[in-house]
Amino acid sequence: MRTHRPWLYGAIGVVVLLMLLVPYTLLSEVNAWYGSFLFWTVGALIVLTLSAALSFGWED
Template sequence: MSARGWIWGVWILVLSCYVVPYGLLGQVHAWYGSFLFWCVVGVLVIVANIMITRTFQTGESPDAEPRGDELPTQRRRRR
């Protein structure tokens, strides 16, 4: 599945976090009904985020040119 598909999956999970507890589980008066659902969805969102970011690369592109700007603390004082 592509990253775009995983992103749509996260949005569906977020929407279900409102619909399921307040709609389908609205008549359940025990606290653990919605809490268990939110815990499971939370784990699923973490897995989806891992799947979305698995193709991210670290480091710079080999074609990137140096920017040439430095932070003031990185400059060397010349006397």
């Protein structure tokens, strides 16, 4: 059974775009390394979760 959920592709794209923009704009005044690191870690976990949800129904 193949499920097609195009909104997951869009959500992954939005999260990746935010992971690129936010640290260099909103977090640019944070002078500690953990500001961007925490944001990228949370973003990566969100992308991994969305990718797992996207591939959950795939069959060979």
